[in-house]
Amino acid sequence: MNSHQPSGQFQKASQASRGCSRRGQLQPIGEVSLPKVPEPSISKPPTESCEEESPSFVGSCVTGERIKEALFSRLGNERFAVWFGDNFEVHVSEAVAKESLSQVVVLYDPNYPGDWLRKTFNEDVAKCASTILGGPVAVNWSPLEEVSSEVTAPADDMKEAGTQRGSIPDPKRSEVHNAPRIQKKSFRAGSDCHNSREKSLKTAKKHSLQRPAVRLDEFSVGPSNRMAYAAVELAANRLGEMSPVLVHGPSGVGKSHLLAGICHHARQSRPGLAVAMFSAEQFTTNFLQALHGSGLPGFRRSCRSVDLLAIDDLQFFVGKRATLLELQSTVDTLHRAGKQIVFASDRDIESLSGLGSELTGRLRGGMTAGIMPPDYEVRRGIVSGLARKRQIDLPADVIDFLANSLTRHARELIGGMNRLEATSHMLGAPVTLDLAREALADLVRSSARSLRLADIEQAVCAAFGISESDLKSTRRTRAVNHPRMLAMFLARKHTGAALADIGRHFGRRSHSTVLAAEKTVRKWMTAQSSIVLADATWDVDQAIRRVEDVLRAG
Known part of the structure; x- marks a missing residue:
């Protein structure tokens, strides 16, 4: 899974607060006041995140960031990324003045099962917050969407192609609404809080648009991959009925696209579905880290409490006996629960005997489909799709030239399109057949090289x-x-x-x-x-x- 790196964000927020808040003193919000949080004396750094905010709100936000940082350190990188992801906030708000407990509000992704998160991590959050605030706290959990409907970011904005989201129990079983609630005004801090969240969400949206989700319906289908696409599409629409699915073929033919596509389709068609995607190497690394330190229960929850598990590069497991036993147990658990499993490999079952008879037997009982290098129809579809997505006016003769000249795999076509787009931009000229031939001459020669x-x-x-x-x-x-x-x-x-x-x-x-x-x-x-x-x-x-x-x- 993609590594989650919040430390940079925490540092930036912390520095921002030191330049904008008064040392050891915070102003009240509404009818209540925030706890005193000593801050070290540091020279004033210019920062955009604080200059328009009130000192009280800055202190609340920064204290929340410090609690997040402490939680990150307590849980570890992988565990924090799996169970909280990027769409997660912590705010601090005082209770009624006579009460001695500080109120900590945890805002989680609405697609995550809040009741389960609360039961599992409430003690961890409380200990981190108590250490930061210097006294006992009460922790309340709320979905982000309940804070401000005007600025709530869609969950999809936080999802990226080929990215592993946290593996979580079924949100339908969550009774998060039974959890204690804090009034919105307690941590919104009026328009200041609204503006801050709006800024952060706009930043998150801008970032997510740079890496759009891989969609199943954007896969270019032709004779070389039609069976594999049909198998994945069927599994996507009837989760658990045909499991496991194995898609196999050489590198660069679209296997990872299909895996990321079925994960995206599942999240879109059934919001709240628990979906996880790993490469085999990531699965192995996470398992070994859990085995030697972070603990197996958390790792197993991340893989076995899901409705859809997708694992790429299955051949990587060959020869890894301990990891294979864990994978076999995971597959058996999900299969008994009627969940969907999808694998991708660079070889078919006949060449995966090193996985062991039990796992290969399970694969034979599912659905296997091969993908060959893209034929002309698929290559032409890939080029046309890229042109539409990038809003490039690509003449038909240029599309044919690319499809006929770059024949080995989809990555070669993507590289050709990148070169063509950059050349057109550099020259300030429209894309023509002559420009394409000149710009891609070396790539075409490489693609057509004689075999040795x-x-x-x-x-x-x-x-x-x-x-x-x-x-x-x-x-x-x-x-x-x-x-x-x-x-x-x-x-x-x-x-x-x-x-x-x-x-x-x-x-x-x-x-x-x-x-x-x-x-x-x-x-x-x-x-x-x-x-x-x-x-x-x-x-x-x-x-x-x-x-x-x-x-x-x-």
Whole structure:
């Protein structure tokens, strides 16, 4: 998940207060007064966040930021980011004058389950606030939207593509309205508070617009990915009925787009749904941190108390025994609860035997769909979609040129569009076919490069999970010899290398060995045989397509 870095915000807010408030003295808000919070003497820094605010409001806001900072330190980076996210505020307001308890108001994202947050973290917030304020406190929880309907930011403004939101229990079970409430005027501080929140929300919106959410309906569909798109779309509309879903294919073909898209669709179509998306590396890192420090219960809640869990780069788990056990338990828990799981991997089930029989068996009981490198129809759709999104007037002949010239993967097309847009802006000229040819000449040459023997070798090793040293070794077991023969066949098909050069490259073998390998593979193709490659059995045509997909993806 994306790391949450509030410390910079806390520091800025704290500095702002020191330049705008009077040391050790705060003015009352309405009929009540805020507690005295000593501030160190620091030279006055200019700051936009405080110059228009009253000292009392500044003190309240800054004290809240200090409580947030203390809570961040207490919970740790990952836990704070998972359970509170970015859309979270703390305000301090006095109770009635005769009461001895300071009132702390926690404003949380309305999509989060407030009652559960209150029960789980109330003690943590109270301890942090008590330390900052120097006395006992009462903590009240309210959703942000109840503070000011005029300036409440939509939850979607805080959601980003491929970003992991906190994994939370079902908000429908929350009874947050039973929690104590503080009157709005207690912490709004009139127009000053309104203006401050409005500024912060505008800043948040501006930031979120720089990284818009990845939408499922923006995915360019064609023959190369239609089945994968259909599987994810079906899962998005019928969560839990077809689980788990595995989308597999080489890098740069849209797997992560589909995962981020189903998460966005779920949040949009069913507000309050608990959704979490991780890369396999993030899952592993969070698990190990929990195992060795922060505690497993919190980590497990973040993964198992969700309605939709999406995990990218599933192949990363191969060989990680402890993490695999945790993942298997997570999958079993969600499956029993009827929740939806979606995986993405750069290889299919046959090449994921290292995940173990239980997990691969669970995958076989769900839905698997492959994605190949984008065909012409998909490439053209990607270019057209980018042009619409960026409001670029792209002539049809330029769209065709891009789709025909940059053929390996979607990232290459995005890079081409970036180059084209920058060139047009630099020259102050409209995009034409001549401009596109000149601007993208080197990218087109790179995309159309001739394949080398090293490319074949790397593609075979990547496709079937074997090492280059094994491919060139003298070992003659089927698990190694079959991939080697396939590599020689593909070298004959896709390169202009001589027989002697091919034999020399793949372990100093003779040209007759290369000819024999080519003949054997053609026999397999005629007989539609199944062959052993690494630790799995493959249909020969399927195996060849897989390597060629990797070659096209670069």
